Amino acid sequence: MPSDRSTARSRRRGACALAVTALLGLTAPQVCAAPGHAATIADPTGAASAFDSVPLSDISVSGLHNAYDKGKSKSITTGLDLGAHLLEIDAYSTYGTPGGWVVSHSDPLVNDNNCTYTTGSGVFRTTWQNGSLRTCLDDLRAWSDAHPGHDPVYLKLELKWGFRSHAGMGPTELDQLVAKHLGADHLFSPADMLGTAYPTLDAAAQAGAWPTWNELRGKFIVFPITGTIENRLADYELDNLSTEQEYAQHVADLSAAGRLAEAAMWPAMTRPSPDGDPRLLYAAALRPWFVVFDTQATRWLNGGYALSWYCRNHYLTVEGSAESVAPALDDTHPDPTAAAQRVRYLAQQGHSSATTFDWMNTPGAYTLWSRNC
Numbered sequence: 001m002p003s004d005r006s007t008a009r010s011r012r013r014g015a016c017a018l019a020v021t022a023l024l025g026l027t028a029p030q031v032c033a034a035p036g037h038a039a040t041i042a043d044p045t046g047a048a049s050a051f052d053s054v055p056l057s058d059i060s061v062s063g064l065h066n067a068y069d070k071g072k073s074k075s076i077t078t079g080l081d082l083g084a085h086l087l088e089i090d091a092y093s094t095y096g097t098p099g100g101w102v103v104s105h106s107d108p109l110v111n112d113n114n115c116t117y118t119t120g121s122g123v124f125r126t127t128w129q130n131g132s133l134r135t136c137l138d139d140l141r142a143w144s145d146a147h148p149g150h151d152p153v154y155l156k157l158e159l160k161w162g163f164r165s166h167a168g169m170g171p172t173e174l175d176q177l178v179a180k181h182l183g184a185d186h187l188f189s190p191a192d193m194l195g196t197a198y199p200t201l202d203a204a205a206q207a208g209a210w211p212t213w214n215e216l217r218g219k220f221i222v223f224p225i226t227g228t229i230e231n232r233l234a235d236y237e238l239d240n241l242s243t244e245q246e247y248a249q250h251v252a253d254l255s256a257a258g259r260l261a262e263a264a265m266w267p268a269m270t271r272p273s274p275d276g277d278p279r280l281l282y283a284a285a286l287r288p289w290f291v292v293f294d295t296q297a298t299r300w301l302n303g304g305y306a307l308s309w310y311c312r313n314h315y316l317t318v319e320g321s322a323e324s325v326a327p328a329l330d331d332t333h334p335d336p337t338a339a340a341q342r343v344r345y346l347a348q349q350g351h352s353s354a355t356t357f358d359w360m361n362t363p364g365a366y367t368l369w370s371r372n373c
Helices: 004-013 078-082 133-146 171-186 190-194 201-206 228-235 243-256 297-302 307-312 336-348
Strands: 016-018 030-032 059-064 086-092 117-119 126-128 153-159 220-226 292-296 316-320 354-357 367-370
Touching: 059 153, 059 336, 086 133, 086 354, 133 153, 133 171, 171 220, 171 243, 190 201, 220 243, 220 292, 292 297, 297 316, 307 316, 336 354, 336 367
Parallel strands: 059 086, 059 354, 086 153, 153 220, 292 316, 316 354
Antiparallel strands: 016 030, 059 367, 117 126
């Protein structure tokens, strides 16, 4: 039976209110949200929000594509300070130790990123960039510890060429790395969603069991996605087990063994279908573990997808490359008003749970919005 708390969440979700904001002089539409919850400029450091009593699935946030890129900032946490609620990291399973995941855009052998670590002490203390995934997670953990009660943050890990279980870089090892270095107490995990009330993530999502914004303060929601190189390998039949399928199987197996608490991350599909439930691509045992769906914003909007279906079922949708939606905006320095309007459009017409882009200096784009279901 659903808990009293999840029943209350479902009731809150049913209320609709007029979102009123003076931001950029935009006219506010009718959106589904708790009464009086208007869009607000994001303050990620823990300030009270008008969305505190709203379930996560009813809120639309925005964040940074390739947040580890040194061309964007000197630190991976800069985006969080600006107001981002999602960070994306590219990682290669290159070395045979879990901490050896290489963080880089195009070089699978050498770390090339803004994740920092220190060596030495006193006058010999030196800070270095180009850390491994372990270093990036340590940086995020330090930021979180310095901002207790901060807004919830999505962390998207693109596994460029997937898992390599035979080399000690499989789902189990990545779970352990995330839990150890980001901190198990800093995670909102699948087991936290299910509690003792639900058998699968799908059952919990459809029952409206998502915690509220306030209940998720101080937490990260981590999900791995199938990488671009892995997709090319699949085209040549060199890799027939995608990251999304492998991690969903891992989570299903942990649940069957009564060990779901060991899963630090969420399975995420990157191939939504315009023909109905995309999970039909996989075996019935895997389908109920996908409640997070990620693809490009243009694909969501132009591919004939029943976006309202995802929203009505309380599934989370992540929409990338916001700048590519027509009319296209500058990749790095868009008009601030246009950037803010784009994020709002994807939240309310595209039903986006999280929208990503490469913009660093557009504060209006980090506004929280009610997701229009």
